[in-house]
Amino acid sequence: MSIEIKTNSVEPIRQTFxxxxxxxxxxxxxxxxEASYDLEAKTNFHYRPLWDSEHELNxxxxxxxxxxxxxxxxxxxxxxxxxxxxxxxxxxxxAETSFGFCEKRNLLGRLPEETQKQLLRLxxxxxxxxxxxxxxxxxxxxxxxxxxxxxxxxxxxMDRLGVGQYLSRIALLIDGxxxxxxxxxxxxxMDDELWQPMRKLVEDTLVMQDWFELSLVQNVLMDGxxxxxxxxxxxxxxxxxxxxxxxxxxxxxxxxxKESLRWTNAMMKAVAGDxxxxxxxxxxxxxxxxxxxxxxxxxxxxxxxxxxxxxxxxAQLATRLKKFGLQSQGVSA
Amino acid sequence: xxxxxxxxxxxxxxxxxTRDMAWEPTYQxxxxxxxxxxxxxxxxxxxxxWEDPFRLxxxxxxxxxxxxxxxxxxxxxxxxxxxxxxxxxxxxYVNALKLFLSGVSPLEHAxxxxxxxxxxxxxxxxxxxxxxMQAIDELxxxxxxxxxxxxxxxxxxxxxxxxxxxxxxWFLSVPKSFFDDARSAxxxxxxxxxxxxxxxxxxxxxxxxxxxxxxxxxxxxxxxxGFSAQSDEARHMTLGLEVIKFILEQHEDNVPIVQRWIDKxxxxxxxxxxxxxxxxxxxxxxxxxxxxxxxxVYYEQNGGALFKDLERYGIRPPKYxxxxxxxxxxxxxxxxxxxxxYGHATNFHTWMPEKDELDWLxxxxxxxxxxxxxxxxxxxxxxxxxxxxxxxxxxPQLCQVCQIPTIFTEKDDPTVLSxxxxxxxxxxxxxxxxxxxxxxxxxPEKYVxxxxxxxxxxxxxxxxxxxxxxxxxxxxxxxxxxxFEYIGSPDHKRWLSIKGKQTGDKESSxxxxxx
Numbered sequence: 001m002s003i004e005i006k007t008n009s010v011e012p013i014r015q016t017f018x019x020x021x022x023x024x025x026x027x028x029x030x031x032x033x034e035a036s037y038d039l040e041a042k043t044n045f046h047y048r049p050l051w052d053s054e055h056e057l058n059x060x061x062x063x064x065x066x067x068x069x070x071x072x073x074x075x076x077x078x079x080x081x082x083x084x085x086x087x088x089x090x091x092x093x094x095a096e097t098s099f100g101f102c103e104k105r106n107l108l109g110r111l112p113e114e115t116q117k118q119l120l121r122l123x124x125x126x127x128x129x130x131x132x133x134x135x136x137x138x139x140x141x142x143x144x145x146x147x148x149x150x151x152x153x154x155x156x157x158m159d160r161l162g163v164g165q166y167l168s169r170i171a172l173l174i175d176g177x178x179x180x181x182x183x184x185x186x187x188x189x190m191d192d193e194l195w196q197p198m199r200k201l202v203e204d205t206l207v208m209q210d211w212f213e214l215s216l217v218q219n220v221l222m223d224g225x226x227x228x229x230x231x232x233x234x235x236x237x238x239x240x241x242x243x244x245x246x247x248x249x250x251x252x253x254x255x256x257x258k259e260s261l262r263w264t265n266a267m268m269k270a271v272a273g274d275x276x277x278x279x280x281x282x283x284x285x286x287x288x289x290x291x292x293x294x295x296x297x298x299x300x301x302x303x304x305x306x307x308x309x310x311x312x313x314x315a316q317l318a319t320r321l322k323k324f325g326l327q328s329q330g331v332s333a
Numbered sequence: 334x335x336x337x338x339x340x341x342x343x344x345x346x347x348x349x350x351t352r353d354m355a356w357e358p359t360y361q362x363x364x365x366x367x368x369x370x371x372x373x374x375x376x377x378x379x380x381x382x383w384e385d386p387f388r389l390x391x392x393x394x395x396x397x398x399x400x401x402x403x404x405x406x407x408x409x410x411x412x413x414x415x416x417x418x419x420x421x422x423x424x425x426y427v428n429a430l431k432l433f434l435s436g437v438s439p440l441e442h443a444x445x446x447x448x449x450x451x452x453x454x455x456x457x458x459x460x461x462x463x464x465x466m467q468a469i470d471e472l473x474x475x476x477x478x479x480x481x482x483x484x485x486x487x488x489x490x491x492x493x494x495x496x497x498x499x500x501x502x503w504f505l506s507v508p509k510s511f512f513d514d515a516r517s518a519x520x521x522x523x524x525x526x527x528x529x530x531x532x533x534x535x536x537x538x539x540x541x542x543x544x545x546x547x548x549x550x551x552x553x554x555x556x557x558x559g560f561s562a563q564s565d566e567a568r569h570m571t572l573g574l575e576v577i578k579f580i581l582e583q584h585e586d587n588v589p590i591v592q593r594w595i596d597k598x599x600x601x602x603x604x605x606x607x608x609x610x611x612x613x614x615x616x617x618x619x620x621x622x623x624x625x626x627x628x629x630v631y632y633e634q635n636g637g638a639l640f641k642d643l644e645r646y647g648i649r650p651p652k653y654x655x656x657x658x659x660x661x662x663x664x665x666x667x668x669x670x671x672x673x674x675y676g677h678a679t680n681f682h683t684w685m686p687e688k689d690e691l692d693w694l695x696x697x698x699x700x701x702x703x704x705x706x707x708x709x710x711x712x713x714x715x716x717x718x719x720x721x722x723x724x725x726x727x728x729p730q731l732c733q734v735c736q737i738p739t740i741f742t743e744k745d746d747p748t749v750l751s752x753x754x755x756x757x758x759x760x761x762x763x764x765x766x767x768x769x770x771x772x773x774x775x776x777p778e779k780y781v782x783x784x785x786x787x788x789x790x791x792x793x794x795x796x797x798x799x800x801x802x803x804x805x806x807x808x809x810x811x812x813x814x815x816x817f818e819y820i821g822s823p824d825h826k827r828w829l830s831i832k833g834k835q836t837g838d839k840e841s842s843x844x845x846x847x848x
Contacts, residue, residue: 010416010831012487017479018494018809034483035476039442043500044784046513051369051454057516058446081473082402089399092392131354135453138465142450147442154449154469161462162391165350172349178338179349190356200360207365 023071035080037071039147062143063212065271065278070146073270076262084155088162091252098248099169107245108173115243116174116181122304123238123246124171124185125195126230129222130164132202133157136218143211152263156219159260163253170249194299201296212271216282217289219264221328224317225293225310227257229301233309265320272324279325286321290328347388348459352381355458367456373519376584380457383579386571389466398473401561405477408557413484422550423618424489424828425819428681430555431491432612433543434482435680436508439499441475443512444468447523454520460579463572464524470565477561481554489824491680491815498680501795502808503786504608504672506736510783511605515598517779522594524576530598533573534639536566537631538606542613542621549619581646588647593775599651600768603660604735610665611672614694615686623697628661653768659744662698666706671740673713674725677812678804682819685714705747722818726800728787733762734769734780741765757781 014021016029019038045057055062060070067073079087102108108116137157144150168182175181189195201222208214231253238246272279294314301310311330318330341349358366370377389397411417421427448468455461486492499505515526531539544559546552580587610624622630640650669683676683686694691710694702713723729738743749753764757777764770773780789795796807804810814823 010419010488010827013490013827014487014493016483017486017492019497029483031480034479039439039475039479039496040446041439041443041496041500041509044506044509044789046506046510046784047517047779047782049517050372050519050779051517057513081469081476082406085395085399085402088391088395092395096392127354128356131458134465135461138449138461138468139453141468142446142453150446150449151472154445154465154472157449157452157465158391158394158469161351161465162395164354165390165392168350168354172341172346175338177340177346179341179345179353180338182349182353186353186356190359199356203358203361203366206358207361 030078032075032078032080032083036074036148036151040145040150058145060145062145063210064281065210065212067271067274067278070144071148072274073146073149073267075148075152076266077259079155080151088159091255092162095166095249095252098251099166099173102173102245102249108170109176111174111243111245115241118238118241119174119243119246120171120181120185121188121192121194122234122300123230123250124167124181125189126226127164127167128186128189129198129202129226130160130167132206133160133218133222134164136205136208136214140211140215149267152267153215156260159256163256166249166252170246173249194303197296197299201292204292213285215267216285217293219260220268220321221286221289221293221317223257223260223264224320225297225313227253228313228316229297229305229310231257233305233313234300237305237309265323268321268324268326272326282324283326286326286328290317290330294329343388344385347385347390350390351385351462352383352458363456367454369454369520370456373521374590375519375521375580375587377457377580378583380455380459382582383457383459384575385459386463386575387568389568394466397564401564402473402477405557405561406480409480409484409554412554412557416488417553418485418488419831420551420553424824424831425616425618425682425684426546426550426552427485427489427824428491428683428819429543429546429550429612429616430482430485430552431489431681432608432616433555434478434492435495435498435502436505436608437539437543438475438478438482439496440508440512441471441478442496443509443516444471444527445475447512447516447527450516451520451523460576463575467528467569467572470569473565474558474562477558481558484554488827490811490822491682491824493811493815494680494809497809501786502680502810503675503678503731503790504737506784506786507605507608510736511601514601514779521580524573525580525591525594526598526601528569528573529577530595530602531573532566532569533577534599534632534636535602535606536570537635538627539609540566541631542609542627545621546613546617549621550617577643578646581643581648585647592648595648596652597772597775600653600657600766600772601735603657604732604737604765604769607664607668607737607741610661611668614665614697615669616681620693623694624665625661625697628658633658652771653766656744656766656768660741662701663705663742663747666694666698666702667740667742668737670706670709671729671738674723675729676818677724677816678800678808678810680808680810680815682817682822682824684819685710685717701747717818717820728790728800730763731785731787732765732769733783733785734772735765736783736785737765739763739765 015026017034020029020033023037024033041058048056134157137153137160141150141154141157144153171181171185189199205214205217208217231250235247235250272282294310297310298307301307314330318328321328445468448464448471452461452465452468482492499509515523518526544556547555547559577591580591613621613624613627640648672679673683691707695707716723731737732739739750739752741751743751751766753767753770754761755770762773764773790803795803797803801812804816805812810816819825
């Protein structure tokens with residue numbers, strides 16, 4: 001059975017905007033397309049920035065990577081703002097349930113003091129790494145020269161702020177929302193030898209100029225070793241240390257990382273595949289940074305999972321990079 | 334574990350969840366991590382004094398914003414499905430949307446980029462986070478505006494290539510240069526320009542007129558966007574006020590710098606708003622209020638109270654506000670006259686007001702309209718009726734700073750054009766006012782760089798020497814469709830057909846499965 005509703009319709013004179021039609025033809029466009037392509041100003045900038053007189057605004061030469069068209073880098077998740085917040089709202093709902101569950105039953109407050117200390121020393125200081133990631137991605141969003149690229153990085157920036165906040169809340173669950181655990185944890189970040197190579201690495205990324213190099217280091221190399229190492233390997237290890245409840249509080253990070261691989265891989269594929277020059281430059285950067293990232297994580301691995309676990313994630317990263325014609329020092333499985 | 338400590342209050346908890354994630358760097362120098370924080374001369378002695386203008390953690394942000402987006406897109410879908418464009422007051426209204434999409438929406442994107450940058454530039458993490466949230470909000474506005482107007486683009490001309498036009502079209506260099514100016518400035522000036530002068534002082538004169546115009550003219554898609562963006566705007570305004578108070582409280586040396594920025598950005602904003610004034614008085618078939626009334630309420634009264642409040646910091650009202658206050662009786666008419674003459678080079682239509690509309694203008698502008706403008710408009714209407722629709726084929730002289738043609742008049746004599754000029758390093762530069770001329774004198778090295786559309790055309794940088802080639806090839810304005818007089822335009826004909834005044838209606842049916 002079907003019912004027919006009479007409507008008074010007028011034929012459209014065009015199906016989408018001209019700049020979308022030039023790319024995809026004059027046919028009905030997706031919301032992602034209309035929200036993402038060719039919105040960023042391209043030409044006829046009026047004034048050189050006082051903060052960077054070597055370049056114009058929206059200047060493609062702020063990175064040494066050259067792309068025929070930066071809009072070739074697209075988001076396989078098709079995230080425009082509405083789709084992005086809709087997705088994250090669902091993820092945070094699940095996280096909220098877990099945090100509520102832990103808080104109600106005081107699951108972290110009841111952990112042995114030694115275990116609590118391990119969480120504050122080994123896991124919670126990563127909130128500072130997240131803030132570095134937040135700053136780096138905000139810079140990239142400001143520098144990138146295509147909306148498809150810029151928007152993925154502002155989502156990434158806000159995500160990292162969110163992850164930092166979830167990590168902070170783990171400490172607040174331990175100290176009953178007094179902040180003392182966060183103070184203790186920050187002390188490890190500042191002074192514990194375990195964290196100094198990582199803190200140095202993060203501070204080193206904060207003075208990087210080339211935004212694509214920065215995205216490679218932050219979103220591919222650092223995350224590529226850190227997330228599997230911490231949220232898979234160390235998560236298991238923490239479970240063995242009677243802290244398995246924490247696992248439900250880091251579920252967001254595991255889901256998030258799995259999802260982020262989709263866009264970072266797409267970006268790497270598009271950029272490395274665009275020219276040999278790009279691939280060679282990426283290789284130079286990887287040769288320089290990947291060993292540093294590995295060394296920065298090594299003390300954390302030594303203090304928790306053992307270095308074998310880190311080596312495994314390093315091999316995974318090498319396998320991943322190989323798909324883009326790139327090598328890293330991990331032994332590819 | 335320490336359990337004796339007090340539970341954090343909301344303010345402290347939010348600080349732990351934002352700025353406490355930052356730390357004092359030791360492996361890199363702070364000035365290398367934040368290289369843009371000091372060159373403007375603004376002195377910040379203690380970032381910990383920064384008051385978070387709102388407390389929104391990311392989980393709450395995602396949740397609230399997702400709820401808003403869900404409702405907004407439900408309306409967009411319903412609007413498109415029901416061909417909501419047929420229910421607007423009159424198709425002339427769509428020309429306001431054309432101006433908005435090509436003039437304002439690209440600024441939302443520029444704001445996204447600008448806030449993303451300053452969201453990295455400050456060494457105060459509280460300020461960074463607030464700026465980043467505004468960055469992603471601005472991205473939201475840029476994108477939802479595309480979606481709100483997507484349906485109109487399918488049924489009317491002139492909305493089809495907004496970002497391309499924004500980079501090129503003569504009058505769009507007015508808003509573009511405004512934002513380029515702010516983005517090319519340092520981070521504190523950017524916030525003074527956009528967060529304070531623009532969002533806090535002038536937003537009610539930009540955002541509100543367009544959104545109220547949409548409400549009065551039956552444009553459900555745009556007005557729903559307006560409502561949905563309201564709570565974002567409220568956050569942005571709070572940030573604007575916090576920024577200015579924070580900078581002023583940090584060091585007395587900041588006061589003269591901020592005063593100069595307020596003077597500059599008030600004037601630049603006021604000049605750009607001429608376009609909005611014209612939209613309010615001429616482009617809305619159902620008018621909300623006159624430009625003069627809006628200026629009185631939103632600037633003279635609200636702005637007056639604000640600057641009274643800022644007096645204790647040693648800040649005075651913006652220089653030349655007396656000229657702006659007086660100009661409220663003139664600028665919308667002067668702007669519309671200009672666009673009417675250059676309607677062959679715009680992506681929207683122009684027209685002469687109908688009699689009842691002229692009467693409304695006479696009533697709203699008793700001291701100026703009948704004396705200075707009505708006779709000219711009636712003359713042009715007669716010319717049009719006799720087959721001589723007036724177009725001006727001489728390209729206008731643009732102001733070096735605001736980039737508006739030098740069309741405005743002297744405060745004391747509305748029959749004399751306001752024109753200033755100075756010679757700088759052997760070149761002569763022209764200005765519409767003392768306000769713009771002062772801005773140039775403070776930073777000549779910046780404003781000599783301006784990409785002035787008229788100069789560029791004459792220099793042959795716009796794909797052709799004649800107006801027709803520039804308009805069609807370089808601007809992507811479809812000649813005979815997007816431009817010229819409204820009466821008799823394809824939009825006008827289409828509207829008559831929608832309203833059943835001519836043939837062309839098409840009955841169709843869509844079927845739906847009933848469960």
